Amino acid sequence: MTDAVTLATVDAWLRRFAAETAEQAAWLTELDSAIGDADHGTNLARGMAAVVEKLDAAPPADIPALLKAVGMTLISKVGGASGSLYGSFFLEAGKAAAGADDLDGRALEAALRAGVGSIVARGKAEPGDKTMLDALLPAVDALQAALTSGSALGDAVSAASDAAAAGRDATEPLVARKGRASYLGERSAGHLDPGAASSAILVKTLADTVTAA
Amino acid sequence: MIGLVIVSHSEPLARATVDLAMQMVHGDPPPVQLAAGAADGFGTDAVAIADAIDALADADGVVVLTDLGSAVISAEFALDLRSSTHPVRISDGPLVEGTTAALVRAAGGGTLDEVAAEADGALGAKRRGEAEPAGSEPDDGGDRASAEVTIRNRLGLHSRPAGTFARAAAGFASDIRVTDLTAGRGPANAASLVALLALGATGDHVVRIEATGPDAREAVQTLEDLIEGGFGEMPEG
Numbered sequence: 001m002t003d004a005v006t007l008a009t010v011d012a013w014l015r016r017f018a019a020e021t022a023e024q025a026a027w028l029t030e031l032d033s034a035i036g037d038a039d040h041g042t043n044l045a046r047g048m049a050a051v052v053e054k055l056d057a058a059p060p061a062d063i064p065a066l067l068k069a070v071g072m073t074l075i076s077k078v079g080g081a082s083g084s085l086y087g088s089f090f091l092e093a094g095k096a097a098a099g100a101d102d103l104d105g106r107a108l109e110a111a112l113r114a115g116v117g118s119i120v121a122r123g124k125a126e127p128g129d130k131t132m133l134d135a136l137l138p139a140v141d142a143l144q145a146a147l148t149s150g151s152a153l154g155d156a157v158s159a160a161s162d163a164a165a166a167g168r169d170a171t172e173p174l175v176a177r178k179g180r181a182s183y184l185g186e187r188s189a190g191h192l193d194p195g196a197a198s199s200a201i202l203v204k205t206l207a208d209t210v211t212a213a
Numbered sequence: 214m215i216g217l218v219i220v221s222h223s224e225p226l227a228r229a230t231v232d233l234a235m236q237m238v239h240g241d242p243p244p245v246q247l248a249a250g251a252a253d254g255f256g257t258d259a260v261a262i263a264d265a266i267d268a269l270a271d272a273d274g275v276v277v278l279t280d281l282g283s284a285v286i287s288a289e290f291a292l293d294l295r296s297s298t299h300p301v302r303i304s305d306g307p308l309v310e311g312t313t314a315a316l317v318r319a320a321g322g323g324t325l326d327e328v329a330a331e332a333d334g335a336l337g338a339k340r341r342g343e344a345e346p347a348g349s350e351p352d353d354g355g356d357r358a359s360a361e362v363t364i365r366n367r368l369g370l371h372s373r374p375a376g377t378f379a380r381a382a383a384g385f386a387s388d389i390r391v392t393d394l395t396a397g398r399g400p401a402n403a404a405s406l407v408a409l410l411a412l413g414a415t416g417d418h419v420v421r422i423e424a425t426g427p428d429a430r431e432a433v434q435t436l437e438d439l440i441e442g443g444f445g446e447m448p449e450g
Contacts, residue, residue, distance in 0.1 A: 039255065046252060072260065075290070079256015080222065081283030084290050087259065122286050179282060 003153050004102040005210060010063050011055060013209040014070055018048035020201050031194040035181040040082060040194040047078035047086070063103060067094030067111075081123065081179055082195060085132065088122050089115035105147045105156055113140050123178060130174040130181065130188065132195035139164035139203045154211040161200075161207035168192060168200040215319040215328045216244040216272035218265045219312060220257055220288050221280045224250035226308075234313040237376035237406070243319035244269055248291075257284045262291035270297040274325030276332055277303045278312045302329040310335035310407070317376050317406045321383030327404075335407050355387065358429040360437045361394065361421045366446040369415035374444035379406040381435055387426025389436065394419045403436065 021028070021044045028041030051073045060066035071090030075083055096114035100107055116136045125131045142163035146156035169192070176188035179195070221227035227249035235242060246265035251258040262277070269275050277288050288303045295301075302325060304311050311332035318331040364370070370378060370391075382389045382403035391409065392399035395418035401408035403422065414420050420440070424432040 037255070043252075043254075043256065075259045076261070077252045079251030079254060079258065081286055083251060083256060084259050084283065084287045088290060122290060182282075 004104050005063075005108050005153070006102045006213075007060075007063050007066065009209055009213050010066055010103075011059075012213070013206050014048070014055070014066075015052055016205040016209050017202055018045075018052045020205050021045045021048045021198065024201060028194050028198055031192050031197055034191040035176060035184055035188045036194060037080075037180055039080070040198065043078045043080065044082060044086070044198055047074045047083060050077040063100060064094045064097045067091070067097060070094075082132075082198070085119050085123055085195075088118040092118035105143075105153045108153075108157075109140065109143050109147060112136075112143065116140050125178040128174060129178045130171045130176040130193045130196070131178050132193070132199040134171045134174075134193065135164040135167040135196040135199035135203065138167040139199075154207075157203075157207040157210045161204045164200040164203035168196040171196045214241075214243050214272060215315075215323060215325055216246070216269035216275045217312065217315055217319065218246050218248055218262065218269065218275055218277045218288075219308075220262055220277060220284045221247075221249040221308065222251075222255045222257055222284065223280075226280065230309050230312050231316075233309065234316045237313055237317050237372060238320045239377065239380065240320065243316060244272055245316070257287040259287040259290035259294055262288055263294040263296075266291060266295045266301055267297045270299055272299065274300040274302070274328075276315050276319075276325070276329050277301060278306065278308055278315065278332060279303065280308045300325055304329055304332035306332040306335040314405075314407045317379055318383065318404070321380045321404065323383060323404075331405060331407055334405070337407050337411050355426040356429040357423070357425050358433040359421060359423040360433050361419055362437050362440045364414055364416050364418050364420060364440055365443040367416040368446070369418060370409050370412065370420075371415075372410070374439075374446070375406055375409040377444055378436065378439055379404055379409055381439060382432065385424070385426070385428050385432035385435075387424040387429045387432045389422065389424045389432055392421045392423070394421055 025041035025045040032038050032040035051070050054069055054073050060069050067090045071087045075087030093111040093115035096111040125133050127137055139160040143156050143160040146159040171193035173189055176182045181188045219227045227247045231245055246268050248262040248265040266275055279285050279288055314335040315328050315332040318328045389403035390400035391403045393412055393414040399412050401412040422433050422436050
């Protein structure tokens with residue numbers, strides 16, 4: 001375990017996220033078929049496969065460049081809201097990390113918060129709307145709280161991952177108010193939100209990577 | 214001229230929307246770019262939308278039409294990603310009606326404000342009783358002219374004739390209004406396809422054409438002749 005996130009860690013995180021989205025693509029798509037257009041898992045897995053190809057073909061020189069490359073790839077390769085929103089997340093996280101070599105806990109939290117902020121701005125969703133924010137906002141808040149209380153980086157990202165999973169589970173009874181699922185109204189209740197589910201995977205793979213580093 | 218960018222989750226849907234809308238355009242069509250589908254499937258791609266906007270950098274402005282929700286997110290994102298600086302409006306009008314109305318208005322030389330207003334107001338064509346989704350009060354300047362004329366073709370100011378009529382009206386500087394006296398609807402902005410379709414003036418209805426502006430007489434005469442000529446559609450019976 002380390003106390004800073006390096007370029008190699010971010011690279012490993014995103015490869016792990018790619019592997020995990022491929023592994024869980026069928027489940028994510030099944031969630032999306034209940035309340036959406038049944039493509040979230042396949043779309044995200046395709047986008048992340050393209051990210052891995054890009055990282056292999058032209059390894060970025062630093063963390064901001066890597067995050068930007070990931071963002072631009074996801075915008076073009078995922079399609080739909082999740083492509084724009086995940087793409088924007090990584091673009092803004094990359095801008096917030098500009099000039100940094102390694103990210104300590106505070107810098108990591110600032111980058112993730114900037115990314116989540118761009119999802120809020122673009123998607124115009126609020127907590128409780130049954131979206132990816134229901135996993136990501138509690139995750140960033142938990143990360144901040146853990147760092148503030150003096151937790152080590154690994155423990156802090158693990159706390160963020162637990163918060164994301166709890167936020168994901170809490171979307172099940174909610175009625176969707178944003179995105180395609182909102183057309184279903186009350187019928188969207190009783191299903192996990194696929195965006196919150198993939199966002200929880202994003203945070204869990206970060207925690208797994210940091211604690212393994 | 215104002216250009217359009219059509220953003221859809223489906224490339225065939227975008228293409229068909231433009232094909233359908235182009236039926237109403239006679240003469241030079243405005244420049245149109247499609248940004249539809251993503252990664253060989255359904256979806257929208259903010260980078261592709263930004264490229265489509267940039268490809269219309271020679272236009273006086275661009276109106277972006279979108280389909281389902283995330284198309285709007287991607288279009289707004291594209292405004293941050295584009296490299297061009299010409300004015301762009303993202304319309305909240307419905308895709309098919311908005312594209313049709315915007316194309317006709319743009320082909321008639323409409324300004325960015327006018328084309329965007331047409332697209333935004335396009336839902337009005339389906340809302341009976343709201344004859345005027347776009348347009349403003351006539352100003353008090355220049356000549357006034359008016360005429361009352363009976364519509365000769367059976368279907369009246371339906372799609373193609375309405376497009377012809379709106380385009381002709383848009384070619385005049387005067388503010389032109391049409392009232393369906395038989396149905397008691399209007400006045401509608403004669404240069405607005407959407408407003409004309411909402412007016413729904415059919416055959417045998419008497420309409421009043423009123424124009425205010427420097428070329429008011431000529432405008433009324435031209436539009437009266439169009440109606441008298443039955444838009445090239447033979448009167449029934």
